[in-house]
Amino acid sequence: MRKRILALGLAVMMIVLMAGCSKGKDNAQTDSESSKPETTAVSESPKDTEAETAGGSQEKVTLRFMWWGSDVRHEATIAVIQQYEALHPNVTIEAEYGGYDGYFEKLTTQLSGGTAADIIQYNANSITDLMAIGDVFADLSEYADVLDTSGFDEGFLKNFSYYDGRMIALPSGVNGGIWLANTALLGEAGINMEDIKTWDDFIEAGKKLHEYNSSYYLFNIDIDTLGKELLGSMMAQLTGEDLFNRESYEMNFTREDLLKVFTLISDMYQNNVLEPAADSAPYALKINTNPKWINHELALAYGATSNVYTGYYDFQDTAAAMDMPEFEGAKESGILYMPPQMIAIASTCEHPEVAADFLNYFYNNEEAVKTLKDCRSIQPTEKGRQICEENGYLDPVLVSAVEKAMETGTNHQNIYTPAEIVAILQDATEKIAYGQGDIESITDETMKLLEDTLARLKK
């Protein structure tokens, strides 16, 4: 008898389990179904300025906004969403935020599956990989009546917002390369920041500092930034071009150019301008956490202004933004000047005009700007920068770096370079940094790899 009861009990349990699961499935289905009538309701209604008069209308609109960032960015962005929702009671914006880890993988999966959020933040230099999926972003110029882009710098938009003639995204901020110098430390070794004009000067200054005190190094940069960003900047000085030619699928530099850049990088390591790669490796992408930097033993950090946050450095009184060193006869400055991230509307978005209206609020409303401050680097609009500066939200050293970048920043920011090409150059940089092989053979090997990869990508 007991056996039977037990068997019966287990059988009942199995059925309950199955039922529980299928019930969950039903729920999911009704969820998606219940969202469908809404969409038809909106598309039936006159579509013109629905978004602007949205406050008065009854149409319920739900949008999803996905971004990555730190807690500060999360809190500020959620606050702006709440402000917008208060002004437009019919609009709900679901915040989908997280850390940077895995964000790109998630985004590409969602875009491939057509399930991406309506408003999407992405990295400016991942555009080639994202657009390879298809026309994943809506053309923002179609919503010019609700989304005012007049506050943005036109050249900046032209350079980063357009892809195949369509305006696919807006920059979330402006971001310049910064050579953040600790002038007190340089002065200690008798080095004047203003005298460093060329890469030769730079190497000499590095030698001098290390000779003055063998635990000091001039340059604080991680191999990732060196191989993925600075290498492109150096190359822009030599060639006046992007690394990669988007039309012909060829590299815009010759073997000699590459050899020159690799030799420069190698000289930096050989002459102790840089801390040995093995010592600085643990602090990759977090160079401000290097104990040597915290203890003021590294004089100059290179990075993007968007990466310089509160607590990045503690020598406010003696900090200055140095000019980027150049090759003799450089064709361009090579200075990084690009958006920290882009914000786009997905082409699968069912209410693009509402999303555009939200972006308009996000970028142009004074209260929104005051809430967001510099959580996505320095504001992209003229007015936004003004508001932040008036209220003292910005670090003056960063402002001076961004101003320098605005004046002389290079147009060629390598945002279209495919990830595989970047990886090849990065690997080569690492080999040089760790002294694995001579420069000539590393250059040859890299050129060969690049050619093979380009031939494959072109197909």
Added chain:
Amino acid sequence: MRRRGSRAGSWISFLIILAVGICMIYPLVWMFFASFKTNNEINLGTGLLPAQYDVSGFIKGWRSTGQYTYTDYFANTFLLVIPTVAFTVISSTLVSYGFARFAFRGSRLLFGIMLSTLMVPNAVLIIPRYLLFRDLNWLNTYLPFWMPAVLGCYPFFIYQEVQFLRGIPRDLDEAARIDGCGSFQILIRILMPILKPSLISVCIFQTIWTWNDFMNPLIYINSVSKYPLALALRMGLDVAAAANWNEIMAMASVSIVPLVIMFFCLQKYFVEGIATSGLKG
């Protein structure tokens, strides 16, 4: 003399095990103490113990961004993990019982196919599986975790239990059959009690794997309100911003507590489960 020698030997092995143990637990202990430290203290790496015991990391960390707190994330994790583990245990027991005790046509082929799914790399499956779940409307729910568990999609555990079952003499089944047991009753009344250690090791493995899983929740869950701990812990980590490491370390320490408790409670069975299933295979 001889006894003293073996005693010294056991001391040496004890010291070696102790040293290895300390090496393994040190990062966890460091993590716990780091939750009291300031960012500067963590970066400069001075010693294990913090300068002062400031519990604000736990309080602020628990509050998270304010929209949702770690209470939500813990609840989500339990909701994700407990059904997944329960379903896994039930389904893999049933499937492995079938493979271990019943000779049916094509059983070897099916067993081979089942094992071959173990060898398909996960990276290959991500996109097709995502598309499948999208078409089933399961995205942004926990069904992508529960349903594969219900349907016995964990070949590793099935294989482990098949091996364990094969080690149990068939005489027991036959004796039970003579006494009037049906095949289902044989499983429940005879085999399950013997299988217990193996089932518990399945429980522990599946709990730890699901608990720590980052990639799958990342892809399948969109709403922050449904985030499990693995996603919540990385939520404020951006390459371009300051993170309050004490809060993250504090929450990481708290998030492993349930796992640690479970492991210590079930440790006895765990070792037995792996050792026996390995030996008798």
